Structures are given as C-alpha cells and as structure tokens.
Amino acid sequence: MENKMQDFPEPNYNVHVFYYVWYGNPQFNGKYFHWDHSLLPHWDPKVASGYPSGRHQPPDDIGANFYPALGPYSSRDPLVLEEHMRQLRTAAVGVLAVSWYPRSMNDDNGEEIDNLLPLVLDAADKYQLKVEYFIQK
Template sequence: MENKMQDFPEPNYNVHAFYYVWYGNPQFDGKYVHWDHPLLPHWDPKVASGYPTGRHQPPDDIGANFYPALGPYSSRDPSVLEEHMRQLRTADVGVLAVSWYPRSMNDDNGEEIDNLLPLVLDAADKYQLKVVLILKE
C-alpha cells in the first residue's frame, strides 16, 4: 500500500533527528558494518577482566542496546531507507542530521558514504524531509 503525503502530518522543520547511515550487512555490503563493533570494556580493569573481549557477532549479537525491528539492516537497502523515512515523517520529524566525512577521511570502519548520500537525499525528498550534513574533521 503506497503512502500519500496527505496521510502524514506536516513535517516539522524545527524537529531534527540524527540519522546514522553507517550500518551494513552481508546482503548489501558484503559484511556487517558497525553492527559488529568491538565489545566495549568496563572502565575498571578489574571488572573488565571478568567479561568477554572481541567483537559482536551479528546477526544475533549486535553492537546496539536495542535490536532493530528491521534486523541488522544495511543503510544501503532501499526498503530500509523507505521505511525509515516513513517512520520519521510519521513522527513529525522534518530534518535529518547525517554525519559526513570528506573523501580523504572515513569512520572507524573505513567505509565511505558518498555513494549512499544520493539515496538518502532522494528518500528524504520523497517524504518532504530536509537533510543537513554534520561535517566530520
């Protein structure tokens, strides 16, 4: 069933939401990205010694406090972008704040997002959402 813009509240451009586009899965990215980040140690070495080390092991063990309803998705999956934009518009969000690294820089996983930004911009535009970039240095 296709959504019509009149079915949504007007976007509130005073409401911004951070939208992280750094997630990946084997289907779209050839591997898990960010879902498998290292296990974070306890700040006290004595306490930390009693806990496992290594990395999260998706799809059941992911690096997040809450398991996403869409599973460990890829930010490059068009159906995920569509669903996220629909959810944001339903929540009366008007602006997405997306972190962006210049081409000479990457996040901790070394993944560039330049080829993903047009997909995000198109999906956001479809739902009358605006996108601002948070420039990383």
C-alpha cells in the first residue's frame, strides 16, 4: 500500500535531524563502511589492555550502540532511503542535515558521497523534506 502525503503529519521545517549517508554493506558497496569501524580504546592504557582491539565484524558485531531494524544497511540502497524518508516524515521532521565532504575527500571509514546525493535529494523531495549540508573539511 503506497502512502499518500495526507497520511503523514505536516513536516515541521523547524525540526532538523542529522542524516548520515556513510553506511555501506557488501551488497551495495562491495564491503562494509562504518559498521566495521575500529574498536575505540579506553583512554587509560591499563584499562584498554583488558578489552579487545581491532575492528567490529558485521553483520552481527557492528559499530553502533543499537542494532538497526533494517540491519547493517547501505545508504545507497534505494529501499533504505525510501524507508528512512517515510519514517522521518511520519515523525514530522522537516529538514535533513547531511554531512558532506569536498570532492575526493571522505572520512576515515567511508567513501565519497557526491554520486549518492541526488538519490538522497530525490527521496527527501518525495516526502516533502528539505536537505541542508553540514560541510566537513
């Protein structure tokens, strides 16, 4: 059953959320991004020595406090984008703040997102959501 805009509350353009598009999985990206980031060590080396080191090992062990209902998804999956936009609109969110790195730059755990942004813009527009960019450098 397709949702109609009247089925949703009006978007509140005073409500902004950070929407991170840096997640990847083998199906869409060839490997995991961000779900497999390094385990963060304790600041005290004595304490840190009592804990594991290395990287998270998805799909069961992910670098997140909560396991997503959609599993360790890819931000490039059109069905994930659609579902996220539907959820945001259901919550009356109005604006997505998307982190963006200048061309040929990315964070330590991800990939360039320039070619993903049109998909995000289209998915947001379908649900009458606005997108702003949080510019990283």
